[in-house]
Amino acid sequence: MKIRAIDRKGAEHVLEGRDGWSVMEILRDAGLPVAAECGGACACATCHVYVEDGWYGKLPPRSDAEIDMLDMALAVEPNSRLSCQITCKDELDGIKVTIAPE
Amino acid sequence: MSSVETDVAIVGAGPIGLFAVFELGLLDLKAHLIDILDRPGGQLTELYPEKPIYDIPGLPIVTGQELADRLMEQIKPFGATFHLSQMASSLEKLPDGRWKLATDADNEITAKVIVIAAGGGSFVPKRPPIAGIDAYEGKSVHYAVRKMDAFKDKHVLIAGGGDSALDWTLNLAPIAKSLTLVHHRDGFRAAQHSVNRMRELVDAGKVKFQVASVKALHGADGRLEAVTLADADKKEWRHETDAFLPFFGLTIKLGPIAEFGLNLHENLIAVDTAKFESATPGIFAIGDINTYPGKLKLILSGFHEAALMAQAAFHICKPNEKLRFQYTTSSSSLQKKLGVA
Numbered sequence: 001m002k003i004r005a006i007d008r009k010g011a012e013h014v015l016e017g018r019d020g021w022s023v024m025e026i027l028r029d030a031g032l033p034v035a036a037e038c039g040g041a042c043a044c045a046t047c048h049v050y051v052e053d054g055w056y057g058k059l060p061p062r063s064d065a066e067i068d069m070l071d072m073a074l075a076v077e078p079n080s081r082l083s084c085q086i087t088c089k090d091e092l093d094g095i096k097v098t099i100a101p102e
Numbered sequence: 103m104s105s106v107e108t109d110v111a112i113v114g115a116g117p118i119g120l121f122a123v124f125e126l127g128l129l130d131l132k133a134h135l136i137d138i139l140d141r142p143g144g145q146l147t148e149l150y151p152e153k154p155i156y157d158i159p160g161l162p163i164v165t166g167q168e169l170a171d172r173l174m175e176q177i178k179p180f181g182a183t184f185h186l187s188q189m190a191s192s193l194e195k196l197p198d199g200r201w202k203l204a205t206d207a208d209n210e211i212t213a214k215v216i217v218i219a220a221g222g223g224s225f226v227p228k229r230p231p232i233a234g235i236d237a238y239e240g241k242s243v244h245y246a247v248r249k250m251d252a253f254k255d256k257h258v259l260i261a262g263g264g265d266s267a268l269d270w271t272l273n274l275a276p277i278a279k280s281l282t283l284v285h286h287r288d289g290f291r292a293a294q295h296s297v298n299r300m301r302e303l304v305d306a307g308k309v310k311f312q313v314a315s316v317k318a319l320h321g322a323d324g325r326l327e328a329v330t331l332a333d334a335d336k337k338e339w340r341h342e343t344d345a346f347l348p349f350f351g352l353t354i355k356l357g358p359i360a361e362f363g364l365n366l367h368e369n370l371i372a373v374d375t376a377k378f379e380s381a382t383p384g385i386f387a388i389g390d391i392n393t394y395p396g397k398l399k400l401i402l403s404g405f406h407e408a409a410l411m412a413q414a415a416f417h418i419c420k421p422n423e424k425l426r427f428q429y430t431t432s433s434s435s436l437q438k439k440l441g442v443a
Contacts, residue, residue, distance in 0.1 A: 038150055043149050068291035071262070071264055071286075071290065072228070072351040075315065076286040076315070
């Protein structure tokens with residue numbers, strides 16, 4: 001599966017997702033600037049992304065823990081997600097995410 | 103302002119800084135620790151106090167808070183001094199070869215060895231990504247409340263949905279001329295009793311709550327006059343206010359360590375793997391802040407690095423003494439230091 005990631009300068013990066021990895025791990029592995037301070041524990045809100053082009057609705061809903069943690073994120077929009085909580089799988093092939101400002 | 107002398111000054115009181123106290127203590131080296139947080143533990147207690155950790159050798163499961171508590175118990179015999187709620191702000195080499203580390207609370211620590219155990223850097227408030235916000239910071243945009251009186255009879259705007267946002271809404275509402283709370287949803291991660299109390303104040307007309315976020319600031323010379331608020335449908339409106347208090351928790355920024363003259367690679371300090379010393383003799387870096395071939399950002403790696411650092415620090419602090427390598431299991435002198443013999 002492919003992930004289309006927009007960085008903070010607006011450049012698009014097409015990344016190869018790995019089954020079972022989180023989108024945060026793919027972004028971080030590609031050297032994109034997601035701080036992911038807590039390492040994927042849904043405890044810091046520094047892997048915040050906007051899920052674009054209708055992909056938001058195709059994701060499993062936010063868990064209560066993620067909803068809580070998004071309260072600590074900046075510039076939250078209706079399509080905000082924590083990328084450590086999105087798991088790569090074939091159905092998400094082509095998903096587009098924009099890294100939120102820091 | 104205080105000025106103290108010690109063997110080792112440790113920047114960062116996270117798990118690795120704490121364990122460094124233990125390894126240094128076994129070698130009779132005294133340590134002072136500096137941390138910007140108001141309690142020891144670093145990321146353990148700030149980011150994931152309740153989360154379980156499964157990869158600490160010998161502890162099949164331990165929470166962040168428990169590990170911090172256990173480390174504090176383990177280093178208790180060594181009487182380290184903590185300088186909390188302050189940031190290491192400058193480092194200077196003295197003519198006698200020692201180091202003078204200053205903090206932003208005007209404390210000075212003179213030490214023979216500096217250990218940077220700062221993780222990713224300092225925990226600092228998250229700054230909303232609003233153009234020009236820096237011009238207002240400290241004047242009408244505040245990330246903490248130092249004196250409540252500063253907001254007396256002011257129009258105050260608070261943003262956020264956690265405990266700080268709710269606590270300050272409740273505390274400032276009685277003294278402010280008006281208080282508006284904005285959050286991106288009509289729900290909060292704050293303590294339920296605080297949320298209930300806030301809703302009572304809203305019902306009584308004493309607090310205004312809006313599902314909105316701040317998009318722009320308007321004013322001059324750091325003096326805020328109004329902000330632009332927007333709802334989820336991107337409808338915007340102007341909201342008059344004297345002060346804006348964003349409460350979105352903390353994030354990690356490297357901070358003044360960047361200006362300590364150390365050879366940084368992508369915000370990490372390159373060290374050797376025999377002593378975990380930086381390119382500057384006498385300055386060591388252990389834990390997440392360092393880098394070397396094969397580095398793994400694991401707590402257990404940092405513990406190992408602390409042990410080797412301490413051996414090297416001994417030779418700097420006590421150049422004329424022979425280091426006697428001993429085991430806590432069998433050494434009565436170590437056991438005396440630990441208070442168990």
